[in-house]
Amino acid sequence: MPLKSKDVLGLKEMEPSEIELVLDTAASMRDILGRTIKKVPTLRGRTVVTLFYEASTRTRASFELAAKYLSADTISVTAATSSVQKGETLKDTARTLEVMGADVVVMRHPASGACHFLASRVRASVVNGGDGTHEHPTQALLDMFTIRRHKGRLKGLVVAIVGDIYHSRVARSNIIGLVKMGAEVRVAGPATLLPPCLEELGARAYSRVEPALEGADVVMALRLQLERQQRGLFPSTREYARLYGIDRNRLSLARPDALLMHPGPMNRGVEVCSYVADGPASVIEEQVTNGVAVRMALLYLLLGGGGDGS
Numbered sequence: 001m002p003l004k005s006k007d008v009l010g011l012k013e014m015e016p017s018e019i020e021l022v023l024d025t026a027a028s029m030r031d032i033l034g035r036t037i038k039k040v041p042t043l044r045g046r047t048v049v050t051l052f053y054e055a056s057t058r059t060r061a062s063f064e065l066a067a068k069y070l071s072a073d074t075i076s077v078t079a080a081t082s083s084v085q086k087g088e089t090l091k092d093t094a095r096t097l098e099v100m101g102a103d104v105v106v107m108r109h110p111a112s113g114a115c116h117f118l119a120s121r122v123r124a125s126v127v128n129g130g131d132g133t134h135e136h137p138t139q140a141l142l143d144m145f146t147i148r149r150h151k152g153r154l155k156g157l158v159v160a161i162v163g164d165i166y167h168s169r170v171a172r173s174n175i176i177g178l179v180k181m182g183a184e185v186r187v188a189g190p191a192t193l194l195p196p197c198l199e200e201l202g203a204r205a206y207s208r209v210e211p212a213l214e215g216a217d218v219v220m221a222l223r224l225q226l227e228r229q230q231r232g233l234f235p236s237t238r239e240y241a242r243l244y245g246i247d248r249n250r251l252s253l254a255r256p257d258a259l260l261m262h263p264g265p266m267n268r269g270v271e272v273c274s275y276v277a278d279g280p281a282s283v284i285e286e287q288v289t290n291g292v293a294v295r296m297a298l299l300y301l302l303l304g305g306g307g308d309g310s
């Protein structure tokens with residue numbers, strides 16, 4: 001098996017060489033996405049289930065597309081419309097899907113650690129589509145893929161991540177992954193939204209955004225996760241936008257060729273203004289396309305693929 005584990009639970013568990021393999025394989029998958037006929041027979045007869053206990057547009061749809069482009073069968077289960085509503089446990093739900101033939105279960109869950117719990121209880125591969133405030137490894141892989149496609153490397157780049165770091169599984173996975181790959185990671189946000197573990201993870205924390213942006217190769221704005229916050233962590237979204245929102249002036253502190261990224265969904269006018277979100281530095285839509293390629297690569301590698309996947 002090209003990846004050491006049967007599961008993709010977090011970037012903490014992945015070696016730099018495995019991250020490199022995923023990114024290289026995703027490059028081949030990206031070529032497939034450029035073809036008129038995008039389907040290849042690689043995973044014919046295999047079944048991928050998406051099991052989502054939280055809302056998603058990008059992650060769920062791109063895993064389903066990724067599986068379909070590789071000719072796998074797909075089933076989509078959401079907690080809101082499944083027997084979870086009748087009290088079925090996570091383990092029983094997953095085992096039910098497994099005995100129907102699921103080879104991969106892609107799960108999003110509000111509890112940190114839910115994917116680890118499941119992975120030790122099913123034979124199928126479990127892919128973390130975001131667990132609580134813990135990790136969102138496939139988002140970080142697609143972010144790294146997008147950066148590498150533009151900059152040709154990750155090592156030595158300065159990446160500034162701005163926003164609600166405390167509640168962001170995207171920030172956590174990106175910090176872990178980018179540091180492993182040799183990038184310098186700066187994080188900026190209100191002091192109340194900066195967790196204490198940042199230095200341990202290898203990132204440098206700033207409570208003002210301007211010094212974090214100076215000379216950055218990449219500026220990554222994050223969504224304010226109001227659904228995970230208790231009240232009173234910052235005065236108002238208007239105040240947040242004034243102090244931390246990425247606009248033209250703030251982006252100009254970064255390198256002239258800096259990339260602007262956002263994992264989505266965006267709150268326009270809060271984390272990022274429309275002028276820069278839709279401007280020439282923005283690779284936000286490209287991140288979404290690259291997400292399909294990266295998820296194709298992961299399914300291919302988990303289900304026994306070896307070469308470049310094409």
Ligand code: CP
Nearest residue numbers: 056057058059263264
């Ligand atoms: N970036 C991300 O995870 O988006 P979704 O919530 O739409 O999946």
